[in-house]
Amino acid sequence: MARPILLIHGGAGSRSVQGEKYFAYRESLQRILAKAYPLLHRGGSALKAVARAVELLEDDPLYNAGRGSKIQKDGQIRMSASIMDGDRRAFAGCVNVEGVKNPIRLAEKLLKEEDRVLAGEGARQFAKKLGLPFASPFTPRARADFTAKKSGKTGTVGAVAIDSRGRLAAATSTGGRGFEFPGRVSDSPTVAGNFANAHCALSATGVGEEIVDFALAATLCAQVAGGKSLTKASRGIQKEAEKAHASFGWIAIDFRGQVVADTTTETLIWASAATIEKNRHSFFLESKNT
Numbered sequence: 350m351a352r353p354i355l356l357i358h359g360g361a362g363s364r365s366v367q368g369e370k371y372f373a374y375r376e377s378l379q380r381i382l383a384k385a386y387p388l389l390h391r392g393g394s395a396l397k398a399v400a401r402a403v404e405l406l407e408d409d410p411l412y413n414a415g416r417g418s419k420i421q422k423d424g425q426i427r428m429s430a431s432i433m434d435g436d437r438r439a440f441a442g443c444v445n446v447e448g449v450k451n452p453i454r455l456a457e458k459l460l461k462e463e464d465r466v467l468a469g470e471g472a473r474q475f476a477k478k479l480g481l482p483f484a485s486p487f488t489p490r491a492r493a494d495f496t497a498k499k500s501g502k503t504g505t506v507g508a509v510a511i512d513s514r515g516r517l518a519a520a521t522s523t524g525g526r527g528f529e530f531p532g533r534v535s536d537s538p539t540v541a542g543n544f545a546n547a548h549c550a551l552s553a554t555g556v557g558e559e560i561v562d563f564a565l566a567a568t569l570c571a572q573v574a575g576g577k578s579l580t581k582a583s584r585g586i587q588k589e590a591e592k593a594h595a596s597f598g599w600i601a602i603d604f605r606g607q608v609v610a611d612t613t614t615e616t617l618i619w620a621s622a623a624t625i626e627k628n629r630h631s632f633f634l635e636s637k638n639t
């Protein structure tokens with residue numbers, strides 16, 4: 350029996366997270382782990398745990414996913430999410446969907462369908478058909494960023510987990526880059542930004558185009574499946590990405606329960622829970638270079 354572990358992230362950025370902001374992230378990540386980790390602890394699947402963790406991250410406007418998503422050049426918000434069950438080697442996702450409260454729940458539902466990746470209006474119609482909740486993701490902060498024509502690389506969310514049966518899963522959700530051209534597809538609903546197999550699960554954050562250039566998640570998980578240690582594979586990609594001046598970070602876990610949280614950026618906001626003793630989670634939050 351494996352020890353269940355859940356890792357979550359709230360994005361990578363070019364500035365260190367300090368003061369009030371640090372405490373806001375810490376409170377949020379801690380609250381989310383406290384709600385999602387018990388699923389694993391009670392014997393639930395890694396797939397259910399990552400979906401729940403990402404749903405909670407989407408509901409917190411602190412992050413650029415779900416409720417806190419950024420606005421695109423034409424004034425609309427379009428969200429993307431994906432989930433992968435490493436045990437079944439099955440990927441599903443939604444691309445640039447509008448108005449769905451939790452895109453990760455749509456991705457999770459699509460896992461059971463024949464057409465497992467849906468985009469735009471088709472994805473929205475399918476969510477309607479399933480009866481999933483709809484909500485406006487516009488926040489005052491997103492409106493202010495839009496007015497300032499701000500584009501960035503922070504705030505994508507994700508989770509990876511191993512459950513007590515050793516099954517791995519990954520989930521990722523994003524509101525995009527902000528002020529991007531409508532129709533842009535980020536890495537998050539692709540196997541570059543989110544991937545899991547029987548050996549490894551990875552969720553990425555950062556500049557989508559660069560994550561795709563590295564085919565990050567699929568490449569790293571394939572290296573681990575090929576026998577490389579997760580740490581070695583991860584550090585190798587980090588070195589290469591730094592050399593290419595690429596800006597992205599990732600969390601990953603392997604079948605042995607080894608975890609990494611690596612980034613080429615100044616900060617990666619992440620936390621993990623691994624055990625519950627007397628209802629207390631072992632908790633760790635790291636903002637790189639702080």
Ligand code: GLY
Nearest residue numbers: 525526535555557
């Ligand atoms: N990684 C999220 C994006 O580039 O949109």
